[in-house]
Amino acid sequence: MPVGTKGSVKAVSPEDLDEAGARIILANTYHLYLRPGHHTIGRLGGLHRFMNWPRPILTDSGGFQVYSLTPLRTITDKGVIFQSHIDGSKHFIGPEEAIDIQETLGADIIMAFDECAPYPSDYEYVQRSVKLTTSWARRSLDRKKRNDQALFGIVQGGMYADLREISARKLVEMGFDGYALGGLSVGEDQSTRQRVIGETINFLPEDKPVYLMGVGTPEDIVDAVNFGIDMFDCVMPTRNARNGTLFTSAGKMTIKNAKYAEDGRPADENCDCYTCSNYSRAYLRHLFMAREILSYRLNTIHNLSYYSRLMADLRTAIREERIAEYSAKLYRSYRKNN
């Protein structure tokens, strides 16, 4: 899922997203709640209509942003009191509010309110945090009124296998439409993340989608798919695009590199996206060096197309039982060039 934090996937239009192969995007409840406000979006017909994106949208619960972006916050059993990072104003969001906001925004998939424990946190903190997240998940389910939105629960538990198991089992008992793994990609090393994914996913039902939040690089995604993860969101393709880093079939490409100054080839010779079909590396480099706004758009279209194709290729590889072969090939292309 490309990330459209404030109701726009940065630098691209809905048509660009569609052409790049995006079939669902993520929007951030916290940001839209603060600006322009969920009631405003609701009165204007909901988020799909507001941003002119008719395909599926997933909204996060706002939890992660409340913990990571706000200057001051107080967590109680009821929910979280926090200050806006925009104007310092005081706000309260608990599980009931998170569901109400997401129902007003009107996404297709909404998320239960959770506490994302900081990393690293000691066992006792994470144990209390899992209890809180579990009770908030129950209250999120109970609050839900709309029948046309799927609700996912978020498994927490830090890097502790037994707490992850407890969190997963409790959520599965409640019966969500899908399950997310939260509290990963927060600073832990790769092998720790892999261990936690592997330990947790066994407690989740095979017939429901499993979503790894905030991941990741192409290698991270391939890794996680090998563990059985189905869904991802990450700012990496869009943010890296704006920083001039392109993901290609030959690995990562830094477009400002002088060697591209007169290179008439497309960024990725194995890519049929709008950018690669119409523009040379030389032009992409020029736009980036000259800080032209078009640079951000063309790079973003390419990276999103790359990620869409990565996911499509993974689906095919799974169907054709070539996932190991495909994974090995992708790891090689990234190791070789970076």
Place this chain on the structure above:
Amino acid sequence: MPVGTKGSVKAVSPEDLDEAGARIILANTYHLYLRPGHHTIGRLGGLHRFMNWPRPILTDSGGFQVYSLTPLRTITDKGVIFQSHIDGSKHFIGPEEAIDIQETLGADIIMAFDECAPYPSDYEYVQRSVKLTTSWARRSLDRKKRNDQALFGIVQGGMYADLREISARKLVEMGFDGYALGGLSVGEDQSTRQRVIGETINFLPEDKPVYLMGVGTPEDIVDAVNFGIDMFDCVMPTRNARNGTLFTSAGKMTIKNAKYAEDGRPADENCDCYTCSNYSRAYLRHLFMAREILSYRLNTIHNLSYYSRLMADLRTAIREERIAEYSAKLYRSYRKNN
């Protein structure tokens, strides 16, 4: 002509331009000469291919930018020695170099090298400047080698009627494919500009295009068309778009205005552009307040569509002999709202 200074009309793609009704754009020789360099663009197949814009392009001579942007410059009969505004490096451009660069870039219309006298300048300075511009125009014509590019001469002469007449008569004797009025919109008041346009245009042939450089607001354009001007370039539609000012059939609109926060109507209810067909004032305001990159693109598409329609309407009004009526209506819409 929308302005694509560095080989990109800021914030939009060639397809956006086409859909907005643009049929010719301007690119700046000075900027492209410095970065990425005309030889680079030439080796990559010329400017049309470089920027993926198959329709006509006009390049200016570089003269105006050399005078207005560079920190240090020395003007001699040969040409101008100047420092790059990017890295301070020293360069020389005279009429021969300006033509060579423009032939390498490969635009459809190229401009003779001129001196644009500062405003205000005394009579003696402008008199010498017209002599220089006249001799440079001759040398530009003599240097021209390609037969698939039109070459326009630039009339100078400051605000002095007799010098404008001399400049125009000399250029017409030489026989250019079109004529531009330079040295206007440089700080003079509106009535002075109108006087100079009116005094100068009589000395230019009716069967050649006349191009007023760097103008202007919708009212300025309607004024100038009433005097017989055919072509314009201006950064106003694109720059104002990025500053959140939209041109509409009801006058200028400041999109960040709080009154648009929940306004579900399109920016201009009489506009069928991509932006007005798909997005509300509320969304455009939100994107602008949140500094989303998409804001610049959507606003630019609208303003360019507005300007294209303005020019198309003026052509129709001329054909149907309703130009006075059309002009009065446009003046009213802008006076009423601003």
